[in-house]
Amino acid sequence: MLASGMLFTLVTLVIVCTAILLGINEARKGKQPQIRPLAALQAIDEAIGRATEMGRPVHFSAGVGNLTVRGAPVMMASLSFLSYIAEKSARMDCSLIVTVAQGDVYAASDEVVRGAFLRAGKPELYQPGVVRYLSADQYVYAGGIVGIINRENVAVNIMIGHYANEALFIAEEAHHAGCMQIAGTTNEYQIPFFVAACDYVLLGEEVFAAGAQLSQEPSELGAITGQDFVKLFALILVLLGSISATFGSSFISRLINR
C-alpha cells in the first residue's frame, strides 16, 4: 500500500493535477485565461526591432540544460521563446544565432527554428549555421558564446533556459559588449547574476508564464491558471500552519506529514 508519510503527498498531487487539468480544460473550451503583463516579455519585440535597425544579429541561448533531466521544464519553456523569437526575427529579416549545449536541445532547437522560419514565410532564411552546437561543458559553452557575441557584433542577447555557473560569464561579457539583454531562468542561484547584468529578467516561474503567453497554447495558459490555484493552496497552508504553530498546535504539521 501507500508508504508511511505519503498520504498527504498523494492528496496534494491529486489537487495539483486536478487544478491544472481543470485549468487546461477550461482554456480549451474557449475561456482563454489572461496573464498579467510581464515587462521582459514586452521587451523582446523591442529588442528584435532594435537589432533589425542596427543590422546586427540577435543571439539566443537556452543554457546548459537538456530536455530530459537537467532543468527539463524550463528548457521546454525556452523552446516556446525560441519559436517566437525565430519567427519574429524572420519576419523582420533580422539575423538570428542560436547556441546550444546539448545534443537533444540542438535537435529540438533546429526543428523549432526551421518551423518558425517556415511560419514566417521565409524558409530560405534557414541555414545550418543558425543553430550552433558549442559544447556540453558549461565553461566551454560560455567561452564560445563570448567569442560569438564579440566577433559577430551581436546587438541583443537573449538567455532563457537552464543556467548554472556560466550565467554570469555570458551575461557580464554581453553587457560589456553593449548588448541589450533579456534573461530568465528557474535556477535561483543564477537569477541574481541576471538581475545584476541584464536589462530585463524573468524571475523563476515567470519563464513558464511568459512561455505560455508567447505560445498562446490553451494547454499552457490553462496550466498557469491551475498552478496559480495551487500557489493559493500553498499560501493558505502556510498561513494556517504558522498561526497554529503560534498557538502551540502542531495539527497542520502532523496533517502534512501523514
Next chain:
Amino acid sequence: MSTSFDTWVAALITLAMFSLAIYKENPVYRLAEHAFIGIGAGHAIVTGVQVIQTSGINPLLKNAEYRLLIPMFFGILLFARYSKSYAYLSRLSMSLIVATGAGLGLRGAVQAQFLNQISATFLPLNSINNILIVVGFVTGLTYFIFSTRYTRYLNGKLSVVPRIGRCFLMIAFGASFGNASMGFLSMLIGRVLFLVRDWLGLSSLR
C-alpha cells in the same frame, strides 16, 4: 619558473582567457577559445561513443539484452532529420525524450519541492526572524500569481503585497549574489595562485 610543458600550456591559455577581460576580443583569446571548444567537442564525441559502447552494444552482444534495440532504434531515428523525406520520423524520438523529461521532472517534485518547503515555513510568529520568513514567503508567493483571475484580488491597496514580495526577492538575490561572488573570487585567486606559484615558481606564496 616551471619547466613543465603542461604548466606552460595551462598558464598561456589562462593568460589568453584573461586577455578578453583586460583588453578585448583578440586573436590570442580566439585561439584559446577555439581550442577549448574543439577539445570539448572531441571529449563529448569520445564520451558519447563510450556510452553507446558500454550501455548499448556491449550488453546487446555479450549479454543478449535485445530490449536495448528499442532505445537504439529511437536513437537512430534522430538522424532521420537529415533526410527531407523522412525528417518527420525524428519527431517520434524527440517526443519520447521530451515526455520522459516531463515525467521524470514530476517524480519526487511534490514532496521535495513543494510540501517540504511548505512545512519548513510553519513557524510560530513569536520572533522577528520567523515573522520575516512567513511574511517573505506569503508576499513572495503572491508575486508569482500570474492569471488575472486571481491577480484582480491584488489590486488597489492590496497591490502593495506582491511589491513587498518583490522587495524580499531582491534582498534574497542580493545576499545570494554576494555569496556567489565569493566563489568567483576564490576561482580567480586559484588561477592567480597557479600563475604565480606553479608557473612563475614563486613558491613562497602559500
